[in-house]
Amino acid sequence: MKRGYKKGQIMTNKNSDASETKEVLGLIGIRSGSKGLPDKNIKQLGHRPLVGWIIKAALASKSITRLIVSTDSQIYADIATKCGADVPFIRPASLAQDNSPEYDYVKHSLDWLEKNESYRPEFIVRLMATSPLQSPEEIDILINILNEDLSADSAVAIAEARQHPMKALKLVNDADGKKKLVSYFGESGREVTPIARQSYEPAYFRSNIIACRTDVVYRTNSLTGDKVRFHIVPQHKSIDIDSELDFELAELLLKN
Numbered sequence: 001m002k003r004g005y006k007k008g009q010i011m012t013n014k015n016s017d018a019s020e021t022k023e024v025l026g027l028i029g030i031r032s033g034s035k036g037l038p039d040k041n042i043k044q045l046g047h048r049p050l051v052g053w054i055i056k057a058a059l060a061s062k063s064i065t066r067l068i069v070s071t072d073s074q075i076y077a078d079i080a081t082k083c084g085a086d087v088p089f090i091r092p093a094s095l096a097q098d099n100s101p102e103y104d105y106v107k108h109s110l111d112w113l114e115k116n117e118s119y120r121p122e123f124i125v126r127l128m129a130t131s132p133l134q135s136p137e138e139i140d141i142l143i144n145i146l147n148e149d150l151s152a153d154s155a156v157a158i159a160e161a162r163q164h165p166m167k168a169l170k171l172v173n174d175a176d177g178k179k180k181l182v183s184y185f186g187e188s189g190r191e192v193t194p195i196a197r198q199s200y201e202p203a204y205f206r207s208n209i210i211a212c213r214t215d216v217v218y219r220t221n222s223l224t225g226d227k228v229r230f231h232i233v234p235q236h237k238s239i240d241i242d243s244e245l246d247f248e249l250a251e252l253l254l255k256n
C-alpha cells in the first residue's frame with residue numbers, strides 16, 4: 001500500500017449499503033514560487049512544515065481513501081512524502097505560475113492518475129497547505145453532505161468574514177486630480193461613514209476545503225459546479241497563511 005493511500009468505508013447515501021466504499025481523493029497543491037513569503041508551504045510551523053499540518057488532517061479523515069500532493073518542486077515532494085503523502089508526479093512548471101488557475105492543476109492531477117494508474121475517484125477534496133488548522137471532521141462532514149444530497153455538485157467549508165465586505169474602501173481620482181476615499185462598491189464618500197455590522201447580511205469566505213464530485217470538474221470546468229452546499233467552521237480554523245504575521249497568529253492558535 002502506498003504512503004498516503006488508505007482504504008475506508010463511507011456511506012454513499014441514506015439508502016445504500018454501509019459497506020460500500022467510494023474512492024475519495026484528497027489533493028493538496030503546493031507550488032514553489034510564492035513571492036509574498038518565499039517557500040511558505042514548507043516553512044516550519046511549530047514542529048512540522050506548514051504542509052505537514054493539512055497532510056496530518058487529511059490522513060486522519062475517515063472519508064479520504066487516497067492522499068496526493070501536486071507540486072512543481074522535487075524538494076517539496078520529498079518533504080510531503082516524509083509527512084505521509086503520496087507524490088506520484090511532479091507538476092509541470094506551466095501549471096505552477098503566479099496566475100495559474102487551481103482548476104488546471106486539479107484537472108492535470110486527475111488526468112495523470114487516470115492515464116497512468118487507471119485511477120478515477122468518485123469524489124475529490126481540494127485542500128490547501130496555507131490552512132493548517134483544518135480538522136479531519138470538517139473534511140468528513142463535506143463528503144457526508146455530498147453522500148446525503150445527490151443533487152449537490154460540491155460542498156465547501158466557509159467561515160464568517162471577520163471584516164464585512166461592505167466595509168471595504170477604495171481610492172479613486174477626483175475632479176481636483178487628487179485621490180479620494182469612497183466605498184468599494186460605490187462612488188460616494190458618505191458611504192465611508194461606519195455602519196453597524198448588524199445592518200448587513202452575514203458574509204462568508206471559503207475556508208479552503210472544497211469537496212466535489214469528479215465528474216463536476218470535467219462537466220463544468222470548475223471545482224464547485226452549480227449547486228454548492230456548505231459547512232460553516234469557526235473563524236480561527238479558517239486562517240489562511242500568507243505572511244509572517246499569519247504564521248505568528250497560527251502559532252498562537254496552535255499553542256492554545
